[in-house]
Amino acid sequence: MTLLELEDVTAFYGPVQVLEGVSLSVPENGAVGILGANGAGKTTTLRAISATVRAGGRIVFDGKDIRGTRPDRVAALGIAHVPEGRGTFGDLSVRENLRVGAYLRKDRKGIASDIDYCLDLFPNLQDRITSNASALSGGEQQMLAVARAIMSKPRLLLLDEASLGLAPSTAKAVYDAIRRLRVESGIAMVVVEQNANLAFTLVDSATVLETGRNVLTGTSAELRGMDEIRRAYLGG
Amino acid sequence: MATFIQLVVDGLSTGSIYAAIALALVLVHQATGLINFAQGGMAVLAAYSAWWLTARGVPLVLAILASIVLSFLLGAAVERWLMRRFERGDPDTAVVVTIGLLTLITGICGWLFTYNNQQFPSLFSLDAVSFLGVSVSQRSIGTTLVIVVVMFLLQGLFAGTKLGLALRAVAINPQSAAFSGLPVERLLMVGWGLAAVLGAIAGAMVAPQLTLTPGMLDNALVYALAAVILGGLSSPVGVVVAAWIIGVLENLAAVYIPLIGYDLKVAVPFILIFVVLVIRPQGLFGRKTVVRV
Numbered sequence: 001m002t003l004l005e006l007e008d009v010t011a012f013y014g015p016v017q018v019l020e021g022v023s024l025s026v027p028e029n030g031a032v033g034i035l036g037a038n039g040a041g042k043t044t045t046l047r048a049i050s051a052t053v054r055a056g057g058r059i060v061f062d063g064k065d066i067r068g069t070r071p072d073r074v075a076a077l078g079i080a081h082v083p084e085g086r087g088t089f090g091d092l093s094v095r096e097n098l099r100v101g102a103y104l105r106k107d108r109k110g111i112a113s114d115i116d117y118c119l120d121l122f123p124n125l126q127d128r129i130t131s132n133a134s135a136l137s138g139g140e141q142q143m144l145a146v147a148r149a150i151m152s153k154p155r156l157l158l159l160d161e162a163s164l165g166l167a168p169s170t171a172k173a174v175y176d177a178i179r180r181l182r183v184e185s186g187i188a189m190v191v192v193e194q195n196a197n198l199a200f201t202l203v204d205s206a207t208v209l210e211t212g213r214n215v216l217t218g219t220s221a222e223l224r225g226m227d228e229i230r231r232a233y234l235g236g
Numbered sequence: 237m238a239t240f241i242q243l244v245v246d247g248l249s250t251g252s253i254y255a256a257i258a259l260a261l262v263l264v265h266q267a268t269g270l271i272n273f274a275q276g277g278m279a280v281l282a283a284y285s286a287w288w289l290t291a292r293g294v295p296l297v298l299a300i301l302a303s304i305v306l307s308f309l310l311g312a313a314v315e316r317w318l319m320r321r322f323e324r325g326d327p328d329t330a331v332v333v334t335i336g337l338l339t340l341i342t343g344i345c346g347w348l349f350t351y352n353n354q355q356f357p358s359l360f361s362l363d364a365v366s367f368l369g370v371s372v373s374q375r376s377i378g379t380t381l382v383i384v385v386v387m388f389l390l391q392g393l394f395a396g397t398k399l400g401l402a403l404r405a406v407a408i409n410p411q412s413a414a415f416s417g418l419p420v421e422r423l424l425m426v427g428w429g430l431a432a433v434l435g436a437i438a439g440a441m442v443a444p445q446l447t448l449t450p451g452m453l454d455n456a457l458v459y460a461l462a463a464v465i466l467g468g469l470s471s472p473v474g475v476v477v478a479a480w481i482i483g484v485l486e487n488l489a490a491v492y493i494p495l496i497g498y499d500l501k502v503a504v505p506f507i508l509i510f511v512v513l514v515i516r517p518q519g520l521f522g523r524k525t526v527v528r529v
């Protein structure tokens with residue numbers, strides 16, 4: 001069963017066309033990577049899905065075209081976007097950030113047990129539960145950003161550059177936790193990542209974007225180590 | 237000694253008016269990151285609507301309640317049809333828009349109700365009660381108590397409710413808030429509406445003392461801004477305490493420091509701001525914002 005299907009999606013920032021026709025298919029419980037150099041349109045593809053940029057083409061989630069829906073309605077459908085730069089609420093405590101993540105939910109018990117689950121998944125956050133998010137390290141903020149997204153009990157997680165600006169060991173810890181989340185929850189994922197090797201530890205398949213278009217799509221096993229992947233990053 | 241206590245109590249009462257406006261400023265700032273200079277003007281409009289109703293025989297309490305409801309709608313409407321156009325842009329532009337709105341509302345009030353002073357009936361009796369040998373008007377006590385209750389309600393709203401948390405989240409990062417499913421635009425309307433309600437309460441408290449004119453709260457707005465800066469933008473309790481400090485100090489200075497007197501007492505809060513900002517830039521109760529990347 002396909003959970004999310006992008007067909008020939010286009011997007012503009014003002015007069016500049018950033019996506020020239022991106023396609024993507026995410027099966028239920030699947031994880032798909034979007035790879036490519038800076039400016040290839042990876043982040044914009046995620047923003048088209050979460051409706052934070054106006055898009056053309058077709059974006060079908062769970063059988064419904066969701067193009068033109070408001071961002072908060074998209075979230076209510078079960079799509080959680082972890083944006084580039086993390087987007088945590090700096091002046092709120094870690095616990096408050098998690099409660100904001102659960103804004104649409106009414107099940108108090110479920111929320112409490114999911115907070116416990118997040119703290120188990122990211123033990124670093126446990127000691128920082130009453131600290132303001134702005135006082136956390138970069139790695140902890142990234143963990144909080146993912147945890148906040150989990151709190152909405154999404155069916156699809158959009159992860160944007162979760163390793164950006166992190167030390168390699170921290171980036172690995174974040175991806176280890178997300179992999180565990182994937183196994184335990186079955187949440188489907190679209191993963192944008194500069195670090196292709198890190199992405200391949202998480203996703204089943206991936207597509208490579210170049211100037212707003214798919215140039216290569218395949219399973220992780222097929223893509224790993226291919227010259228095109230290297231070329232996409234080095235721009236050569 | 238009796239004069240001193242009298243001055244302190246009167247100071248608390250006027251300080252409470254500044255506090256109510258200051259709380260409204262904090263609420264809008266918490267929800268949108270903006271300082272709304274039209275807050276006082278909107279409160280005056282609310283007071284005029286209550287006055288208009290009482291002049292037509294509506295009981296005072298009902299008139300004030302009606303003006304509170306009206307204010308909520310007005311605040312929400314101002315957000316929806318005016319401020320929303322500017323919220324995504326340069327914050328400076330949005331602030332200038334609120335200054336323009338203040339001028340507009342003052343003009344409308346003057347046009348509708350003239351610039352003459354109108355008598356506004358008081359919610360509390362002017363009779364004095366004796367307390368420790370000092371006589372204090374019931375109005376002073378009543379005004380102060382109302383503001384204390386409002387302050388705790390607001391603190392509770394921000395700290396203990398889902399709505400308060402959502403308002404804060406929207407102010408900090410509207411995009412992330414939307415990613416978590418928060419209806420950002422509706423929450424902003426609620427924030428502006430609640431702030432206007434606080435203004436309406438302040439207007440109804442102060443109008444009997446100052447008598448109603450379109451510019452009635454212009455001075456109070458200046459003092460309220462001083463309180464907001466002194467108390468720290470993030471703390472309802474902080475701004476109320478700061479507003480009280482300002483109200484009391486200006487009263488005391490006017491009487492006990494001959495150099496200042498009643499003519500210069502308006503300068504007192506600003507000298508205070510100056511000193512506080514040098515020593516504690518985040519305000520007396522504000523939290524230091526730490527930004528880490």
